[in-house]
Amino acid sequence: MAGSRKGPTARALGRFANNRVALLGLVAFVLILAAILTYPLWWAYSPNQIDLRALNKGPSASHWFGTDGVGRDVLARLMQGGRISLLVAITSVAVSLVIGFLVGAVSSFSGRVLDGAIMRLVDLAMTLPPVILLLVLASIVGTGIVPTIAVISLLSWPVLSRMVRARLLELRERDFVVAARGMGAGMGHLLFRHGLPNCIDILVVYATLQIANAILLEAGLSFLGLGIAPPEASWGNMLNAARSTSVLEQYVWQWMFPGAALVITLLAINFVGDGLRDAFDPRSDLQ
Amino acid sequence: MLPYILRRLATGLLMLVALSILVFVLLRLAPGDPIDAYVNPNVAMSQAEMAALRARLGFDQPLPVQYLAWLRAAATGDLGFSIQRNGVRVLPLVLERIGPTVLLMAAGLAIAIVLGIAAGILSAVRRNSPTDIGFSVVAFFGISSPAFLTAILGLYLFSVVLRWAPSGGMLTPGAPFSISDLLAHLVLPACLLSIGHAALIMRYMRASLLEVLNQDYVRTARAKGVKEFWVIMKHAVRNALLPVVTLIGSTIGIAVGGAIFIESVFNWPGMGLLLINAVDTRDYPVIMGATLIIGACVIVVNLLTDMAYAAVDPRIQVA
Numbered sequence: 180m181a182g183s184r185k186g187p188t189a190r191a192l193g194r195f196a197n198n199r200v201a202l203l204g205l206v207a208f209v210l211i212l213a214a215i216l217t218y219p220l221w222w223a224y225s226p227n228q229i230d231l232r233a234l235n236k237g238p239s240a241s242h243w244f245g246t247d248g249v250g251r252d253v254l255a256r257l258m259q260g261g262r263i264s265l266l267v268a269i270t271s272v273a274v275s276l277v278i279g280f281l282v283g284a285v286s287s288f289s290g291r292v293l294d295g296a297i298m299r300l301v302d303l304a305m306t307l308p309p310v311i312l313l314l315v316l317a318s319i320v321g322t323g324i325v326p327t328i329a330v331i332s333l334l335s336w337p338v339l340s341r342m343v344r345a346r347l348l349e350l351r352e353r354d355f356v357v358a359a360r361g362m363g364a365g366m367g368h369l370l371f372r373h374g375l376p377n378c379i380d381i382l383v384v385y386a387t388l389q390i391a392n393a394i395l396l397e398a399g400l401s402f403l404g405l406g407i408a409p410p411e412a413s414w415g416n417m418l419n420a421a422r423s424t425s426v427l428e429q430y431v432w433q434w435m436f437p438g439a440a441l442v443i444t445l446l447a448i449n450f451v452g453d454g455l456r457d458a459f460d461p462r463s464d465l466q
Numbered sequence: 467m468l469p470y471i472l473r474r475l476a477t478g479l480l481m482l483v484a485l486s487i488l489v490f491v492l493l494r495l496a497p498g499d500p501i502d503a504y505v506n507p508n509v510a511m512s513q514a515e516m517a518a519l520r521a522r523l524g525f526d527q528p529l530p531v532q533y534l535a536w537l538r539a540a541a542t543g544d545l546g547f548s549i550q551r552n553g554v555r556v557l558p559l560v561l562e563r564i565g566p567t568v569l570l571m572a573a574g575l576a577i578a579i580v581l582g583i584a585a586g587i588l589s590a591v592r593r594n595s596p597t598d599i600g601f602s603v604v605a606f607f608g609i610s611s612p613a614f615l616t617a618i619l620g621l622y623l624f625s626v627v628l629r630w631a632p633s634g635g636m637l638t639p640g641a642p643f644s645i646s647d648l649l650a651h652l653v654l655p656a657c658l659l660s661i662g663h664a665a666l667i668m669r670y671m672r673a674s675l676l677e678v679l680n681q682d683y684v685r686t687a688r689a690k691g692v693k694e695f696w697v698i699m700k701h702a703v704r705n706a707l708l709p710v711v712t713l714i715g716s717t718i719g720i721a722v723g724g725a726i727f728i729e730s731v732f733n734w735p736g737m738g739l740l741l742i743n744a745v746d747t748r749d750y751p752v753i754m755g756a757t758l759i760i761g762a763c764v765i766v767v768n769l770l771t772d773m774a775y776a777a778v779d780p781r782i783q784v785a
């Protein structure tokens with residue numbers, strides 16, 4: 180460590196580049212992303228195009244992943260579903276990043292009463308089983324893309340605000356922050372000039388792992404019929420079809436492909452997230 | 467010890483109050499007229515009667531007053547009526563579902579604890595061996611695959627393809643009750659429920675045991691000639707278990723989430739299925755009643771594990 184002239188971020192990126200599993204995850208995720216984003220260019224079918232001559236047909240040369248009960252192409256729906264799942268996940272993570280950071284940062288820089296009140300609220304949000312809260316919120320706001328994003332973001336920020344608060348409580352006592360306060364720096368300056376740069380690692384790791392989590396929550400909600408409503412495709416509501424016995428037993432391709440897509444995507448993102456977490460951990464060079 | 471318990475009890479109580487406020491606020495946010503929850507749908511009522519009832523139930527009062535009244539009713543077990551099932555009270559509806567859910571979760575948790583701890587010990591002792599790597603890969607899949615997916619896959623594999631297990635429900639309809647019938651229905655959902663949890667426990671157990679194995683007292687035990695098996699089981703595992711116990715307590719909430727999906731796929735007549743059906747039909751009194759009871763159970767369980775932890779670990783006293 181002593182001879183290293185690189186900055187901490189550069190060292191972290193170097194560690195990440197040496198982590199084969201994380202790189203594998205990154206490559207897999209980029210490939211999935213590319214496939215999802217470009218599918219209209221290379222695939223002949225669109226997700227809601229109905230082919231009445233091919234109802235519940237298995238995988239074949241023209242429909243690689245088969246068709247569903249009303250003759251829609253499963254591969255096209257899978258790709259479109261991926262777009263929706265990622266859209267929901269990324270938007271909700273962005274929203275919860277902003278809320279989580281602001282709540283955590285304000286809580287750590289403000290007085291004891293406000294801090295205590297905010298943290299008890301966070302405690303409460305973390306005590307309730309997330310899926311229960313998700314169901315209750317979903318039953319109030321209804322189905323669709325925007326309500327699903329709202330529900331997932333509302334649910335995810337408490338954990339982040341905890342981590343941000345813990346980091347900034349320590350930062351608050353450092354000399355440069357005390358000096359900044361002494362010179363009359365306002366809350367905005369403290370949060371964004373000192374707090375934000377010092378939380379970047381937490382935010383990056385959280386965002387990556389939370390994308391996987393959000394995909395999972397969206398799929399779970401849609402699976403129960405509460406997230407993305409048909410005819411819009413999502414991996415969760417494609418899996419929902421497997422709740423009917425005939426689909427589960429006879430039309431295996433209709434739920435196995437979305438299930439596989441879900442697991443592969445989650446694995447890839449989790450690999451990247453774990454890799455980033457290890458890379459940003461300064462202790463990992465010492466081992 | 468005593469101050470810690472008292473403080474923990476006080477926070478637990480506060481959490482319960484906060485939970486009830488949250489449920490109340492959500493109940494008011496929900497679409498529809500809150501009075502629906504208090505009116506027995508079998509009884510025909512005129513507008514004037516409704517207004518009179520509204521006044522009598524206090525819906526013309528400010529919200530905090532309403533909250534106190536609702537809390538008083540809820541504390542005596544009056545959670546209103548189900549909107550969808552004519553005239554059925556919410557409380558008995560929820561209470562009769564607790565048994566099956568507890569059974570499913572207890573079975574799943576027991577399997578997860580045994581599997582997770584055994585696999586964790588094996589991987590830590592044989593660090594970086596094929597066994598360790600194999601378990602790690604399985605654990606990664608276990609953590610990454612959502613409960614509803616493992617449930618569907620398990621249902622397909624074990625009851626459609628292999629025909630080893632019944633495809634759902636808790637008892638064979640029409641057949642007389644027998645323990646073996648119940649167990650046959652229980653095994654598959656409980657095992658599937660345990661997967662994610664077992665993977666989590668395994669990872670924690672492995673990390674915690676690896677740390678303990680580097681401690682001086684383990685080296686001392688080895689040096690004085692204790693057999694390796696007893697070094698692991700007596701000296702290392704007992705100390706490594708502490709963080710795992712907290713983990714188990716703090717993940718009960720997540721297990722509840724998994725149980726909901728498993729119940730939905732396997733048609734298991736528990737709280738989860740009740741909640742999902744209630745959400746499907748927008749039966750708000752039932753949703754809120756179930757949420758209140760589940761939340762209260764989770765808070766109480768967390769409280770109990772914290773206390774058990776304090777009883778086991780003497781270091782907690784200082785905190």
